Amino acid sequence: xxxxxxxxxxxxxxxxxxxxxxxxxxxxxxxxxxxxxxxxxxxxxxxxxxxxxxxxxxxxxxxxxxxxxxxxxxxxxxxxxxxxxxxxxxxxxxxxxxxxxxxxxxxxxxxxxxxxxxxxxxxxxxxxxxxxxxxxxxxxxxxxxxxxxxxxxxxxxxxxxxxxxxxxxxxxxxxxxxxxxxxxxxxxxxxxxxxxxxxxxxxxxxxx
Amino acid sequence: xxxxxxxxxxxxxxxxxxxxxxxxxxxxxxxxxxxxxxxxxxxxxxxxxxxxxxxxxxxxxxxxxxxxxxxxxxxxxxxxxxxxxxxxxxxxxxxxxxxxxxxxxxxxxxxxxxxxxxxxxxxxxxxxxxxxxxxxxxxxxxxxxxxxxxxxxxxxxxxxxxxxxxxxxxxxxxxxxxxxxxxxxxxxxxxxxxxxxxxxxxxxxxxx
Numbered sequence: 152x153x154x155x156x157x158x159x160x161x162x163x164x165x166x167x168x169x170x171x172x173x174x175x176x177x178x179x180x181x182x183x184x185x186x187x188x189x190x191x192x193x194x195x196x197x198x199x200x201x202x203x204x205x206x207x208x209x210x211x212x213x214x215x216x217x218x219x220x221x222x223x224x225x226x227x228x229x230x231x232x233x234x235x236x237x238x239x240x241x242x243x244x245x246x247x248x249x250x251x252x253x254x255x256x257x258x259x260x261x262x263x264x265x266x267x268x269x270x271x272x273x274x275x276x277x278x279x280x281x282x283x284x285x286x287x288x289x290x291x292x293x294x295x296x297x298x299x300x301x302x303x304x305x306x307x308x309x310x311x312x313x314x315x316x317x318x319x320x321x322x323x324x325x326x327x328x329x330x331x332x333x334x335x336x337x338x339x340x341x342x343x344x345x346x347x348x349x350x351x352x353x354x355x356x357x358x359x
Numbered sequence: 360x361x362x363x364x365x366x367x368x369x370x371x372x373x374x375x376x377x378x379x380x381x382x383x384x385x386x387x388x389x390x391x392x393x394x395x396x397x398x399x400x401x402x403x404x405x406x407x408x409x410x411x412x413x414x415x416x417x418x419x420x421x422x423x424x425x426x427x428x429x430x431x432x433x434x435x436x437x438x439x440x441x442x443x444x445x446x447x448x449x450x451x452x453x454x455x456x457x458x459x460x461x462x463x464x465x466x467x468x469x470x471x472x473x474x475x476x477x478x479x480x481x482x483x484x485x486x487x488x489x490x491x492x493x494x495x496x497x498x499x500x501x502x503x504x505x506x507x508x509x510x511x512x513x514x515x516x517x518x519x520x521x522x523x524x525x526x527x528x529x530x531x532x533x534x535x536x537x538x539x540x541x542x543x544x545x546x547x548x549x550x551x552x553x554x555x556x557x558x559x560x561x562x563x564x565x566x567x
Contacts, residue, residue, distance in 0.1 A: 200501060216452040219455060240427055244427040248424055251458040252463075255458070255463050275483035290409050
């Protein structure tokens with residue numbers, strides 16, 4: 152039984168959910184009521200002391216951090232990972248870059264702009280982060296020039312990592328029409344057999 | 360010939376430099392004049408289109424992202440990495456966490472507080488990031504309760520990653536005496552044969 156503790160608004164959870172889905176693992180989402188303290192309960196902290204979503208439970212394995220879950224899924228299924236050690240290292244490089252520069256910053260900015268009460272949104276922080284994110288989108292857009300996928304000639308977990316926050320409609324300063332290579336790449340990901348939008352893979356915490 | 364493009368103030372470069380040093384690789388630092396545009400020159404962008412330090416040149420290999428360099432060094436030397444696949448995944452999990460939560464945020468905050476002209480320092484951003492970092496230090500400090508090292512019973516690249524910014528003296532809101540487990544762990548790292556402070560491994564951009 153493979154369970155993923157997640158909620159729809161979490162792009163980090165989406166990276167894991169999309170990876171499981173495209174690798175054709177049979178998995179079940181377990182909704183974490185994040186915005187009402189669901190990740191801070193003693194029960195959840197016993198599963199993940201870092202207090203973060205996603206968490207993968209697979210048999211007797213408990214794995215946290217989206218990139219570690221993604222890597223585990225590729226090792227278990229042999230899918231979404233290139234064969235050569237150089238390409239594997241290139242995938243790792245983009246996973247790390249995504250955590251540091253893309254999803255790390257986009258996820259926080261989207262949270263501040265959409266899931267905090269309007270009067271609590273720190274406008275200086277939001278503006279600062281949006282500036283940093285523009286440079287980040289530029290790096291990805293440049294890399295995708297002349298490429299279909301981030302590493303090699305097929306979809307890998309580098310792609311399912313970097314797209315983690317980019318299918319969401321809530322505004323956070325990212326407009327895919329401004330970045331033509333990213334735009335076409337997101338279309339390619341969405342055209343991959345089995346692809347689903349985050350809100351079709353995981354229950355939302357807010358509205359529906 | 361193994362070269363690391365780096366500068367002393369970069370904790371991300373320090374992670375790579377310290378890993379090379381503790382793994383007893385014979386390496387040479389190449390100073391990048393980061394604060395005067397040294398990472399934005401066409402020559403440097405040809406080496407790393409991401410425009411970031413560190414970059415490792417090892418024979419015909421060019422590797423960027425500190426975590427990818429660290430992983431490469433462990434594969435090449437067999438050092439600073441545990442043996443079991445579960446422990447390896449645990450190391451990866453902490454590398455990703457460090458990139459996302461610890462060095463990613465600490466590096467930026469230290470930059471804003473120390474390397475921007477005083478009148479340009481965004482105080483709201485600095486305060487916000489310091490709040491997030493306190494939660495991050497708490498996670499690491501709790502994890503180190505009853506442990507000598509982050510994973511297993513010896514120093515690994517999980518340790519040389521997470522300590523990346525924590526030996527610097529410039530203020531960024533981190534006071535190691537407030538976090539007793541982190542404090543003792545930093546002492547253990549500094550007592551490891553061959554250990555050096557970042558400014559003793561790499562040339563500084565500012566002062567000396």
